[in-house]
Amino acid sequence: MPGTDPREAARVVMGECHALPFLPELPDRGTGADQIGRTLAMLADLPVDVSPRGWRLADSPGRLARRAADFLDRDGDALEEANEQARDPEVDRTTGSRRLQVRVVGPWSLAAGVELPGGFPVLSDRGARRDLAASLAEGASARAGRLSGRMGASARILLDEPLLWHVAAGTIHSPSRLDPIAAVPPDQLALSLCRFGDALRDAGAAEVLIRVPVTSDPGAPPVWSVVADTPRGETPVDGVCLEAAPLHLAQSHAALDAAGTVLGDGRILHLEGLPGTERPPRTVTEAEHAAVGVLALLDRLSAPRYSSLDRVVLSPTIEQTVSGAPQATAALRGARLVGETAPRIAE
Template structure:
């Protein structure tokens, strides 16, 4: 997969990060499809164990069962109730989106759907081996999980493509990848620290993952961007919380855009800022256009390489704001592409 494959990600439109409030997948899908140009399969962590980022991803793994022990996910020897629950949630979600596709007549009209999963490094930084150590401590186990997740995401994407007649874009959520690189993942005991994984090794695993999956990818993190890694994973578009950007990030952001890669700009607040929608939208359009002007790129990059998103997931937002935030993302995307 080459950097140019990122062009398969729709641009000049809005999308969401993934999570939504509530427990009804049909209601969440209805909001998503109605408000953004790149719809996505919603995640509903309020449903509990098996529906949060880690549990949902555990349900995608092929041949690696996961248990839930002492409020922590842990690899298991055989399939567990938690594994089955996670897979049930995924199946119900696919049924909900297929039902809406049929009732709305979207087959043939909506061409691309985004799906999300926890990336292998964040998963390995939080999920335990059977002995209680974090999975990231065992390089062999990390490679196994990455391979298993690529296979599971490929199966889910293929099923959605078959059911809906769409292409899929896959987003990997990696909020803890910096901790893996820095060696700051919390160990089982402080006397047994987990060594860092060098950036080239992290990049190699991600690029191998991309080659196995064979679909357009976005690498998302709400943390400060790790440009030393992002430069080494050209198969991925980049999804960032733009409120985390500092002046020192402008040059590497410009380099990323110069390389032809897609950038998803997280700018819409995940909670209600108490301002009118017009005020929020106008301010965000001005900030984004001002940033691109300062970097020295033409504003055509908005239509050709940008997506607009909320700054993070919307699971903690009231349903009314979740809908408003997605609608605002679309308004901002329209505003910058016509600026």
């Protein structure tokens, strides 16, 4: 979300997304409000600090780590306050169906983006990587659970893994060319993400989704089996978040197959952006046109139109929400309009 005022952001979220609110992120506030710093503020009993190159594990929390924790507390308080002021009796009657979404950097991208005290990524040390993941699972589930409980909702945790394909390809930067960071096999990535999802659900999260890029650098191609295929005997994460535009344009048939597999397995498909529309719809007619694009994408995925819609989440792209408060409000409202219109168009 744009700006630096958590109360203003919370009011927009609760005004447009009362049934599926999310904890706003305000990166314009600087270090500590960035995505990695915000996630590190959720860690349980694992202090961090800032080095000249970025965030790192430390013996005690640094000043900017305390700042990140303060930002996170303020964001939660502002959202709870906005929730009290925007009570929706119809939504409140649907007990158990309301979700609060909290986005965190996933365990693999976090391990790739945070340093050990010696300067190497946490990803390079198996023991440190395991400790970081355990701390993240405990802290993120506790944070999301407390806030969602105060709001009369259950927690949906979105694991953002922007570096997952680089982890799989072995292209994470190392400070020494003599000690490159080894690639992690896709089957190990898939297994660990399933078990990380289990840990979050065991700690109280209702749903766990994973967000990955549809496209990546040539040296780090997507490995869709990591998020689409479930290792034998494991429980998959509850859904996948993908950018809609590359799916609509069929830029990756493998991505389309993965999205179709997720829906076919009865899981959630969260689409960022509305397929086939350049800007958020402002009228019912424009929302109907956008809904047709969503349904056309479901057809391409071989997913039943009407019965699949309750497992499809629509949200704006990040670019649409960070450009200004009016634009963010319009983008969220447009996604909500399409979500409300699509079932009628599908009948």
